[in-house]
Amino acid sequence: MYRVVIVEDDPMVSLLDRTFTEKDPxxxxxxxxxxxxAALEWLAQNPADLVVLDVYMPLFTGVELLHALRERAIPVDAIMVTAANDAATVDQLLKMGVVDYLVKPFTYERFQQALDTFCRHREAVMGEEVTQGELDKLFAPPESGEHSAPKGLQESTLRLIRSCLRAAPPQGLPSEALSKQTNLSVVTVRRYANYLVERGEAFSTINYDTGGRPCRLYRAKE
Known part of the structure; x- marks a missing residue:
């Protein structure tokens, strides 16, 4: 599980960042x-994987914080969530290697895209070498319609189910467990999970060792 630090001076936006982040298992x-x-002092002493960072903050801006993190070689990635959309600031932060840049106000779907981008980056560099195919996934634009939901399904819900299946144990998860994780009904979870199975993004198997009725288990493809 990736460890996230949120640095945002607006309490309402900070709560929204946290809520959106923790929807993803x-x-x-x-x-x-x-x-x-305060964030810099803490990050200098404690490990984290990702910082969700605002730019406009009193005393020490997000640009200054990210510069200090890079200067001290503190190994943490950053997603910018900010109202700062002037070209100079955007260019400066992109050159410091931010994973993604969201301009307020933002949607849950766009926030989830940023988290997905971070995960793709981390997964690509887990081994000793990175293949061209893995690099293409990071830098090449996705094919048209690759992640779009069909009529009757919500893109945000589809992303949430995808995230849960990616985090599922090797044996998979039943729809009841997915329902608890997502706060969605079992019927809704099954509909989305079965759609991902049909697309070839997930597997489903039948577990007969339940002591009662068999249940279907879902997990994402590697």
């Missing part, structure tokens, strides 16, 4: 800060 928010200096 791959992530856990371990700290939140309203001050960039």
């Amino acid at each position: 791959r992530f856990r928010v371990i700290q939140t800060f309203q001050d960039g200096r």
